[in-house]
Amino acid sequence: MPELPEVETVRRGLDKHVRGCVVKSAQIHSSGLRWPFQADLGRKLTGSQIEICDRRGKYLLLHLDTGNTWVTHLGMTGGFSIDGRPAKGRQVYEPKPHVRSRHEHVTLLLCDGRVLSFSDPRRFGSMEVVDTNALALHAVLSRLGPEPIDSTFDADQLAGQLHGRRCSIKAAIMNQQIVAGVGNIYACEALHRARISPRRMACTLVRASGQPTDRCQRLAVSLTDILQRAIEIGGSTLRDFSGIDGEVGGFSLSFRAYDREDLRCRRRNCFGVIRRYEQAGRSTFACPVCQR
Template identity: 40%
Template sequence: DGPVLICHLGMSGSFRVETAGSSEVPGSFHQERSKIAAHDHVVFDVTSRKGVRSSIIFNDPRRFGFMLFAEGAPDTHPMLAGLGIEPTGNALDGPLLASLLKDRRSPLKTALLDQRLIAGLGNIYVSEALWRAGLSPLREAGTIAGSAKKAKGQSERLAEAIRSVIADAIAAGGSSLRDYVQADGSLGYFQHSFAVYDREGEPCQKPGCRGHVERIVQSGRSTFYCRTCQR
């Protein structure tokens, strides 16, 4: 019933837990974390029921993250109120995805990165989902929102691909490229399952496809796809 703490990690933020009497951080970091005190912006000192004292530390070298207290329902806060639907679970299905993309003339990948439509979809997972669905990142977003049987099949296929990519990434612990690690400092492993992201020039992994992964730039972001099987 009290204030809610909203935390955003930004690009390089992370939490670590240190137990009193030990200077070791559990897990192994993809990149060594800064020991400069200026990068430890928030420290929560807590004590367990057994009397064990620990510190929960928010570290953010690049300072793109933030923390703030919200009164009332957190989903009505200005930082959250404009966010779209979550990409996990069955709420994101073909008909809903089609309604979100209807009449949009922007490239499909660009539309999927719009956090006002779907919250939490990033550059990597959109590239992977489009590959799984066999859809080109360059096509107009609204082309999968029609009433024709083909468009309905495409929107269903893409919704399923988005859900499966996110589910697989969560199961693998995320994708450790530069700064991302889990709360205990351990790495994620989904990057080892990438089919197209950061695989420019490699053969497409889709069975029967003889194409190769290409890299293009859309809205300042790298896009990886196979033009042979993604239409």
């Protein structure tokens, strides 16, 4: 499932390719994804100009000049692609017959002749157009926790989010209301880098005074660091994830714990072996020696 770095990579791709574009027409090919599409989804997109592509957690927010925002979640397998190659020195693209892919749910014809489409084979994604002014009241978006790559994110803020939480620290940082954008892969990696057991209770990273412990300090740094690193390399590209251009990147982050069951821990001077175990139905990878 795409996590913050992958969604950020898609955001950057979309912003580069479709910012300023006007949607000439919209075709909706299915009844919906995880939830049914709004009956007027196509009408709300048609005629609108995409002003800027933003992101909040794992949600893509394309602000439109109509006062609406096109909100998309990629789910497990969702992705955008653009038909029509940018021709050098030309602002208009040759309209070419668009061949709809099998799992394409939405097809937008842009004013410059290109086609922006959204496909999602497993249909765990979501898509809706909402009033931009009402975003602050949105049922999901309004409850998202802080962005771990924001300059304001630090151990104090993380401690505030973890205070009194009696779940495991791994479950806590994967809870979108505690920290936005972190999924299984980056949770495993951040905890390994911070030398924290995924099973440790979240509230033990906060002192009675509310101040962050050393572990909390390390985790805040490792979360920001791992996510920023992954963004820099264009999002690690696993299985079904593909970028805006529809091409799968050739570089994937070198994981230290994730997917490394029975392999030696990559921490210097640690002779542990990475173990895999189930935690809340998801695979957790951790070193039992250096992660406490």
